[in-house]
Amino acid sequence: QSVLTQPPSVSGAPGQRVTIPCTGSSSNIGAGYDVHWYQQLPGTAPKLLIYGNINRPSRVPARFSGSKSGTSASLAITGLQVEDEAQYYCQSYDSSLSGEVFGGGTKLTVL
Amino acid sequence: QVQLVESGGGLVKPGGSLRLSCAGSGFTFSASYLSWIRQAAGEGPECLSYISDSGDYIYYADSVKGRFTISRDNTKSSLFLQMNNLRAEDTAVYFCARVTVAGSANWFDPWGQGTLVTVSS
Numbered sequence: 001q002s003v004l005t006q007p008p009s010v011s012g013a014p015g016q017r018v019t020i021p022c023t024g025s026s027s028n029i030g031a032g033y034d035v036h037w038y039q040q041l042p043g044t045a046p047k048l049l050i051y052g053n054i055n056r057p058s059r060v061p062a063r064f065s066g067s068k069s070g071t072s073a074s075l076a077i078t079g080l081q082v083e084d085e086a087q088y089y090c091q092s093y094d095s096s097l098s099g100e101v102f103g104g105g106t107k108l109t110v111l
Numbered sequence: 112q113v114q115l116v117e118s119g120g121g122l123v124k125p126g127g128s129l130r131l132s133c134a135g136s137g138f139t140f141s142a143s144y145l146s147w148i149r150q151a152a153g154e155g156p157e158c159l160s161y162i163s164d165s166g167d168y169i170y171y172a173d174s175v176k177g178r179f180t181i182s183r184d185n186t187k188s189s190l191f192l193q194m195n196n197l198r199a200e201d202t203a204v205y206f207c208a209r210v211t212v213a214g215s216a217n218w219f220d221p222w223g224q225g226t227l228v229t230v231s232s
Contacts, residue, residue, distance in 0.1 A: 002155050033215050046219075051218045057220070091156075091219075093215065093217070102157065
């Protein structure tokens with residue numbers, strides 16, 4: 001049971017927009033801690049996608065964006081492409097556990 | 112480019128020990144916080160431990176505290192994880208990752224390719 005909750009799967013057609021929610025609590029996201037997002041392609045290591053809730057590393061396309069409100073955060077992907085099929089994980093800090101925590105992951109399928 | 116390469120994984124019996132290594136290149140290793148993160152099959156990553164640039168600050172998750180020891184050798188740009196008293200539930204791919212220390216929630220970038228640790232009799 002992950003501290004941060006994500007839906008197991010989401011899907012969308014090429015060109016569409018999808019969002020992946022990440023729900024936390026008052027000891028992590030709700031306490032004001034930042035949320036980061038990672039993309040994991042099959043058989044590879046996770047790669048940083050969004051940091052500090054809304055910031056993209058320079059190598060990440062602008063199609064990817066992050067947001068945060070209250071005890072939740074969200075990753076949005078516009079103009080879906082087949083190569084976006086991957087697992088996506090959110091990550092934050094939890095004051096009760098005194099450490100960084102990850103969500104259980106969401107598998108994105110591009111139909 | 113920034114690169115991290117893990118080694119040392121393998122098959123070990125319950126109660127056994129294993130030492131993982133991570134070699135860094137392409138960045139100022141001695142000025143970087145570094146971490147070990149594991150991912151069991153079908154699950155999300157779990158941050159196990161991280162160590163400050165000088166080694167004077169260390170974090171352990173409760174799941175490994177007292178069994179795992181993180182260390183580093185800045186002269187060899189290497190990070191280590193000594194794992195003792197291994198259990199079946201320690202079976203996972205183990206990644207090393209550079210830590211960006213932020214005022215709110217550190218993040219991990221980049222990650223190595225991972226090394227598989229299997230604990231089974």
